[in-house]
Structures are given as C-alpha cells and as structure tokens.
Amino acid sequence: MIVGVDGSASSLHAVEVAAYEAYLRGVPLRIVHAFGHPTGRLPTGAPPWHPGDQGLESMAHGTLARAEERARKAAPGLVIHRSVVPGDAFEVLDAEARSASLAVVGSRGLGGFAGLLLGSTAVHLAAHGTCPLMVVRGRPDPVGAVVLAVDGSEAGEAAVRFAFSEAELRNAPLVAVHVWNTWSERAYEGPGDPLNAMVVDADHLRESEQHLLDDTVSKWQKEFPQVTVERQLVRSRIRPALIEASRSAQLLVTGARGRGGFTGLFLGSVSQALLHHAECPVVVVRGPATP
Structure with missing residues (x-):
C-alpha cells in the first residue's frame, strides 16, 4: 500500500x-x-x-x-x-x-x-x-457504514468486490445504494427533471432497477456472508443522492465509470463529483473493462 x-x-x-x-x-x-x-x-x-x-x-x-x-x-x-x-x-x-x-x-x-x-x-x-x-476528505462517521454506489456495469464489479472486502475488514455494515431516475441514461445530469421525465411504465422501470441492485449484491453476499448489507433503491438525481449518503458513512466506494458514461470520458461525472464533494473518504475502483 x-x-x-x-x-x-x-x-x-x-x-x-x-x-x-x-x-x-x-x-x-x-x-x-x-x-x-x-x-x-x-x-x-x-x-x-x-x-x-x-x-x-x-x-x-x-x-x-x-x-x-x-x-x-x-x-x-x-x-x-x-x-x-x-x-x-x-x-x-x-x-x-x-x-x-x-x-x-x-x-x-x-x-x-x-x-x-x-x-x-x-x-x-x-x-x-x-x-x-x-x-x-470530509468528516467520516467512524461507526458509519461503507457505502457502495451500485451502477450495474460490468466494470463496476471491481468496486462491488472492494466495498464488500472493505466492510469485512472494518467490521462495518455495507449500504448498497442504487440511484435511478426515468432517463434511459442513468448518469445523465443535464437540463430537465429526470424524476418526472415521461416513460412508458415507471413502475416497470423501478422493478427493473430493483432487480439490478439485487443481482449485483446477492452474488457477493454469498462470498462475504459475515457482512451485513442494506440495499437502498433511491429515485433521485445521482450525484446529490450519493453525496447525501456520504454524510453518515465512513467510506464511499464507486467505480470509475458506469453504464451512463460516454466513450470519450475516462472518469464519469458522478465519480468526479464525489471526489470533490463527498463528506467522507472516497475510493474509486477501476474495473478491467474501464477504458
């Protein structure tokens, strides 16, 4: 190290x-x-x-x-x-x-x-x-959870494993947070209100996002059975939701770039925002599929 x-x-x-x-x-x-x-x-x-x-x-x-x-x-x-x-x-x-x-x-x-x-x-x-x-950075809660930003991407799997391992090392609970909204690109933070964008079936989308969160976490819970996991599905803008989650955390773990990233970007806008504004230390984990 x-x-x-x-x-x-x-x-x-x-x-x-x-x-x-x-x-x-x-x-x-x-x-x-x-x-x-x-x-x-x-x-x-x-x-x-x-x-x-x-x-x-x-x-x-x-x-x-x-x-x-x-x-x-x-x-x-x-x-x-x-x-x-x-x-x-x-x-x-x-x-x-x-x-x-x-x-x-x-x-x-x-x-x-x-x-x-x-x-x-x-x-x-x-x-x-x-x-x-x-x-x-920030003022971490020494007894807070390890917060994992779940994006469901293949590259993000490395961040999931790191977060579970860190929670085990610290003997801390893990809070797996997946933020969703009705834009098809989940990392979109541009003009308009992603919370109220028109979609064909918002309930179906919510169900799909819940499955994504459950699938991402479940397989790692089997490998780290001693880690207590709380799953949070949050409908919000991504960056402010994760920054808010960091306020009561001792560590926040994120991938370098998720499903909403663009090919020309080497680090997602969400990860960059967390590096600058999170209220606790942030770990950025690059997966093998990250450019």
Whole structure:
C-alpha cells in the first residue's frame, strides 16, 4: 500500500488513514514524496531533478520523517518504508501504485501529492491508475457504514468486490445504494427533471432497477456472508443522492465509470463529483473493462 505526502496537514491525515488501512490488511505501508521543481517553476531546458538539489532533498526527507511518525502513532508495529522519488507527482505515484493494493492521497495540500484535487491529477489517477485510489476528505462517521454506489456495469464489479472486502475488514455494515431516475441514461445530469421525465411504465422501470441492485449484491453476499448489507433503491438525481449518503458513512466506494458514461470520458461525472464533494473518504475502483 502507498500514500503520497507533501507535508501539508491534509497529506499527514491521509498518512494516518493509510496506516490504518495497511494495518487492517496486514501489509507494509510505503510513504512516497515526489522530489522535483514545483510545476511551472522549472527553468527552460532544466531537468526536473539533479543531484545538486541537496536543500530540497533534505526538506523532502524531513517531510517523510514527520509522516512516518504520524503513521507509527496511528498503527504501532506497522512495517513502514519511505521514498523520495524524483519526478512529477502523478508519474511517480502512478508508477509506485503498479504493485500496490491501494493508493491513498489527501484532498488538498501544497501542490504535490496532497494537492491533487487542486488540479486534474486526482481525476487522472482515478481514471488511469492501476490500483484503487482513496481520496481522504470530509468528516467520516467512524461507526458509519461503507457505502457502495451500485451502477450495474460490468466494470463496476471491481468496486462491488472492494466495498464488500472493505466492510469485512472494518467490521462495518455495507449500504448498497442504487440511484435511478426515468432517463434511459442513468448518469445523465443535464437540463430537465429526470424524476418526472415521461416513460412508458415507471413502475416497470423501478422493478427493473430493483432487480439490478439485487443481482449485483446477492452474488457477493454469498462470498462475504459475515457482512451485513442494506440495499437502498433511491429515485433521485445521482450525484446529490450519493453525496447525501456520504454524510453518515465512513467510506464511499464507486467505480470509475458506469453504464451512463460516454466513450470519450475516462472518469464519469458522478465519480468526479464525489471526489470533490463527498463528506467522507472516497475510493474509486477501476474495473478491467474501464477504458
């Protein structure tokens, strides 16, 4: 498991969360700091890093030492490795995540790993990364449920499995939420009112959406029988409904892009909204069928 850190309060909190996640899984934690010139400040033709940057390197190691101290307080006895890696934040974290079970970052910071949501890096990592990405944000309920956003897509199966596994690790209930409306494209959030759009048979559509939710959850309940599951079928706009569900959750899990996505998008609008507005940490899980 890896966590990106830049020394900000947000990234140090992410380190504590990552340490707990690593403890639950019984795996080592790798704390990583990208070492290079801040974006936009690099002289023309200069490399992103060179051996003469002794002052910057010393600062980076100081940042990692503080992060390691926080991790050890959060999870005593945890095996911890730390790395100062030259390069761009996304490229470094993307490379480090290739052998990780989970990558963790903060929601805001100093422009490095923890500042991912200030730009497009978090979205890029969630869309293209090779392992699930947790963005630590909000004020999670420590005794709340793990909330799963069910979209019924083939790619979303990876998110379902992750959510069940996480609920088992945390000894927490799982709330599987499937939001539906009367638009044929369920992720549509454009003009008009999807709640009152004309359909041939709204009752039949509701029944179909209930079957989708039941089918998605049932097969995983057999594999994780010890996880208590609550199924919620919600008729609403998708993004506000899931953000509302996050208010009483300790974690929200979503796929990278569901059935309502468009071929040209690498990360669905719902997933992006959750990364920016959820009231608890969000994990985006890419499935094998996700572009």
